[in-house]
Amino acid sequence: MKKTSLNDIAKQLGVSKTLVSFVLNGRGKEFRISDEVCRKVLETAKEMNYQPNRIAQGLRTGKTKTIGLIIADIANPFFGKLGREIEKEAARYGYRIIFCSSDENPEKSKQQIAMLQQSQVDGYIISPTIDSEEQIRALLRAHLPVVLIDRYFPDIECSYIVVDNLDAAYRATTHLLARGRKKIANITLNLDLVNMKERTEGYQKALLDNGLQVDEKLIKILPFSHDNTDVNKAILELVGDQNDRKADAILFSTSKIGVMGIECISALGLRIPEDVAVVSFDNVDAYKICVSPVTVIGQPLSEIGKKAVQVLLNEINPSRKNAPKLQQIKLKTEFIVRKSCGA
Amino acid sequence: MKKTSLNDIAKQLGVSKTLVSFVLNGRGKEFRISDEVCRKVLETAKEMNYQPNRIAQGLRTGKTKTIGLIIADIANPFFGKLGREIEKEAARYGYRIIFCSSDENPEKSKQQIAMLQQSQVDGYIISPTIDSEEQIRALLRAHLPVVLIDRYFPDIECSYIVVDNLDAAYRATTHLLARGRKKIANITLNLDLVNMKERTEGYQKALLDNGLQVDEKLIKILPFSHDNTDVNKAILELVGDQNDRKADAILFSTSKIGVMGIECISALGLRIPEDVAVVSFDNVDAYKICVSPVTVIGQPLSEIGKKAVQVLLNEINPSRKNAPKLQQIKLKTEFIVRKSCGA
DNA sequence: CTGAAAGCGCTTACAG
DNA sequence: CTGAAAGCGCTTACAG
Numbered sequence: 001m002k003k004t005s006l007n008d009i010a011k012q013l014g015v016s017k018t019l020v021s022f023v024l025n026g027r028g029k030e031f032r033i034s035d036e037v038c039r040k041v042l043e044t045a046k047e048m049n050y051q052p053n054r055i056a057q058g059l060r061t062g063k064t065k066t067i068g069l070i071i072a073d074i075a076n077p078f079f080g081k082l083g084r085e086i087e088k089e090a091a092r093y094g095y096r097i098i099f100c101s102s103d104e105n106p107e108k109s110k111q112q113i114a115m116l117q118q119s120q121v122d123g124y125i126i127s128p129t130i131d132s133e134e135q136i137r138a139l140l141r142a143h144l145p146v147v148l149i150d151r152y153f154p155d156i157e158c159s160y161i162v163v164d165n166l167d168a169a170y171r172a173t174t175h176l177l178a179r180g181r182k183k184i185a186n187i188t189l190n191l192d193l194v195n196m197k198e199r200t201e202g203y204q205k206a207l208l209d210n211g212l213q214v215d216e217k218l219i220k221i222l223p224f225s226h227d228n229t230d231v232n233k234a235i236l237e238l239v240g241d242q243n244d245r246k247a248d249a250i251l252f253s254t255s256k257i258g259v260m261g262i263e264c265i266s267a268l269g270l271r272i273p274e275d276v277a278v279v280s281f282d283n284v285d286a287y288k289i290c291v292s293p294v295t296v297i298g299q300p301l302s303e304i305g306k307k308a309v310q311v312l313l314n315e316i317n318p319s320r321k322n323a324p325k326l327q328q329i330k331l332k333t334e335f336i337v338r339k340s341c342g343a
Numbered sequence: 344m345k346k347t348s349l350n351d352i353a354k355q356l357g358v359s360k361t362l363v364s365f366v367l368n369g370r371g372k373e374f375r376i377s378d379e380v381c382r383k384v385l386e387t388a389k390e391m392n393y394q395p396n397r398i399a400q401g402l403r404t405g406k407t408k409t410i411g412l413i414i415a416d417i418a419n420p421f422f423g424k425l426g427r428e429i430e431k432e433a434a435r436y437g438y439r440i441i442f443c444s445s446d447e448n449p450e451k452s453k454q455q456i457a458m459l460q461q462s463q464v465d466g467y468i469i470s471p472t473i474d475s476e477e478q479i480r481a482l483l484r485a486h487l488p489v490v491l492i493d494r495y496f497p498d499i500e501c502s503y504i505v506v507d508n509l510d511a512a513y514r515a516t517t518h519l520l521a522r523g524r525k526k527i528a529n530i531t532l533n534l535d536l537v538n539m540k541e542r543t544e545g546y547q548k549a550l551l552d553n554g555l556q557v558d559e560k561l562i563k564i565l566p567f568s569h570d571n572t573d574v575n576k577a578i579l580e581l582v583g584d585q586n587d588r589k590a591d592a593i594l595f596s597t598s599k600i601g602v603m604g605i606e607c608i609s610a611l612g613l614r615i616p617e618d619v620a621v622v623s624f625d626n627v628d629a630y631k632i633c634v635s636p637v638t639v640i641g642q643p644l645s646e647i648g649k650k651a652v653q654v655l656l657n658e659i660n661p662s663r664k665n666a667p668k669l670q671q672i673k674l675k676t677e678f679i680v681r682k683s684c685g686a
Numbered sequence: 687c688t689g690a691a692a693g694c695g696c697t698t699a700c701a702g
Numbered sequence: 703c704t705g706a707a708a709g710c711g712c713t714t715a716c717a718g
Contacts, residue, residue, distance in 0.1 A: 003485075005695055016705045021697060032703055054461045055407060056695035058398045059710045066441075066462075075427035077420050077628075084418035084444060096441050096458060098409075101427055115439060118397045119409075142346075262632045285420075286629035289605045348711055359689045364713060375687055399711035402694045690717085701706085 004048040012044055058120060067312065068116035069099045070109055070126045076256055077284045085305025086125060093313060104224040106131040123312045125149060130192045145315035149308050151195045159327045161307045165195050168297045168333040169202030172251055172279045177210050179341050181249035181277050185218040185238050187261060188253035199253045218247055222257065231260040239276050240268065248276060255282035266291055273342035283336060293338035300331050347391040355387055401463060410655065411459035412442045413452055414470045419599055420627045428648025429468060436656060447567040449474040466655045468492060473535045488658035492651050494538045502658065502670045504650045508538050511640045511676040512545030515594055515622040520553050522684050524592035524620050528561040528581050530604060531596035542596045561590055565600065574603040582619050583611065591619060598625035609634055616685035626679060636681035643674050
């Protein structure tokens with residue numbers, strides 16, 4: 001049962017494959033092919049269960065209708081949900097997604113980009129790792145459509161969809177301050193990543209604006225490859241000493257850190273919010289059923305995903321109307337108050 | 344800056360593209376091409392930043408080195424983690440993944456399979472939705488490699504990697520029984536899905552083996568498209584009546600239901616495990632930091648993922664040694680006791 | 687040892 | 703209105 005090709009249909013009907021191609025691509029009218037012939041072609045195609053070979057199409061047209069997606073880790077609920085939104089929106093326009101998890105590792109991301117290039121994807125949606133400026137630049141130099149998500153590089157002229165991290169962290173910290181917390185800590189990731197940097201800046205700005213000092217000892221910077229051990233260590237340093245608790249609140253810059261952090265806090269027998277208040281970025285499910293439901297900064301994942309593919313599609317297909325080339329979008333977050341900061 | 348092709352390298356060096364192709368594919372020795380020439384080709388390829396066009400390769404060889412993955416929802420942490428393992432293992436062998444979320448909807452799955460076929464993927468890893476037997480059969484009839492995960496169709500001769508659901512649910516229920524629970528409920532999904540059916544069967548078998556009756560009222564079957572409302576309703580019916588609590592324990596057949604369920608239980612002001620004990624399938628993060636850390640049935644996601652691609656690769660590339668064609672693998676689960684069932 | 691040629695399945699100028 | 707032909711970038715018999 002070989003697959004049927006354009007040629008098979010053409011032969012069957014005694015016409016040229018040119019004609020079949022036209023009809024199947026809905027350009028029958030355009031070339032004034034008789035309704036009768038059109039009907040027959042469509043019918044036969046259906047009968048023979050014709051499935052166009054997109055690979056062949058891709059080779060010929062240079063368009064594969066495929067988007068390459070690079071995020072840190074699809075198993076991370078934040079990226080999982082984002083990936084889902086991107087998949088959904090892309091599907092609406094007939095695009096498929098090849099997904100890659102970079103683990104925040106520039107070496108991997110480099111390989112993945114090369115792989116995607118070889119696969120001739122039409123465009124890239126990338127949550128860029130640290131030290132990957134040059135990779136993005138190379139893509140741009142080759143005039144390949146790319147839109148960055150979650151983070152961006154201030155020095156690179158590239159479309160991106162991000163969130164106002166500074167504002168979000170500022171609000172969260174202020175919220176903590178308003179509940180009487182004075183020793184607010186921040187556990188975050190390598191600050192060379194813009195979004196992380198902005199979050200910590202927002203946190204610091206809120207402290208300063210409220211007449212407090214920034215205490216570097218209260219800022220814990222984890223490596224990208226952090227696991228329970230790293231988080232544990234940070235938590236211990238922050239709230240482990242019962243007689244001299246360094247922090248009375250913690251702002252987690254990612255939900256991955258936050259979930260692990262809360263696990264540690266519980267293991268230490270500390271109560272949230274009584275002993276430590278807690279706020280975190282990203283509204284993951286875990287926070288809803290947590291020991292103490294967690295107050296979070298929710299990101300508009302659906303909007304980020306949708307915008308990302310729309311902006312990308314505009315770059316892929318610039319013929320569309322009102323399609324400004326470069327789009328740098330910063331969306332607002334939603335602050336969701338639950339119980340983890342007390343009243 | 345046009346992309347460089349085989350031809351460009353050939354011209355540059357004044358040799359044929361045949362030769363270049365041989366060398367680049369590491370078949371230089373095989374065709375006894377001089378080391379000198381080989382070296383030069385490799386060098387030039389690197390200099391010109393040659394990236395083979397996999398689309399062209401694919402058209403010619405009929406192999407795209409791409410796997411199509413269909414799961415219910417990549418945003419669901421269970422599938423997210425599974426997807427990640429599959430991606431990782433596939434990458435080891437140079438395969439990429441096009442992922443699709445079916446939402447347990449056979450219509451979507453059908454379209455997605457068609458799309459993947461058009462994309463000429465080399466094989467399929469599918470977590471099949473209900474009523475998709477015919478879709479799988481069609482793939483098999485076309486001699487396309489496919490391995491099913493998470494579920495399978497007893498009537499279809501197809502490779503699969505699943506888990507011993509009956510045993511898992513049996514153990515979980517027994518565990519509850521051993522802690523003195525007598526009115527154990529089960530909230531699950533449409534039982535036409537084998538894995539769900541097996542889970543409920545295991546639950547029932549445990550009850551019967553321990554001299555209890557199966558009370559159909561304690562089995563709540565949710566539609567695939569369930570949301571908070573559906574779960575809420577089930578929970579209310581089960582434990583909502585303070586004076587006549589129908590259930591003293593609940594086995595959640597999926598973590599999606601479980602997380603929502605626990606949210607409802609907490610909202611009702613009920614305590615876990617004092618008022619209701621709880622066990623759930625799937626060891627998701629949320630359960631670790633839960634009000635009462637949840638006892639779970641953990642699935643060997645890494646092993647499922649690895650096996651799935653290995654079995655698939657054996658089908659794609661049957662030349663490999665000791666590659667039995669059809670492989671139906673049932674893995675054991677891990678029962679992780681935490682606090683949600685009491686002592 | 688190396689090259690010219692065919693062909694994978696499409697699309698699209700170009701003729702007529 | 704319709705068809706023959708070229709070509710996308712590869713791989714691989716087939717010659718020599």
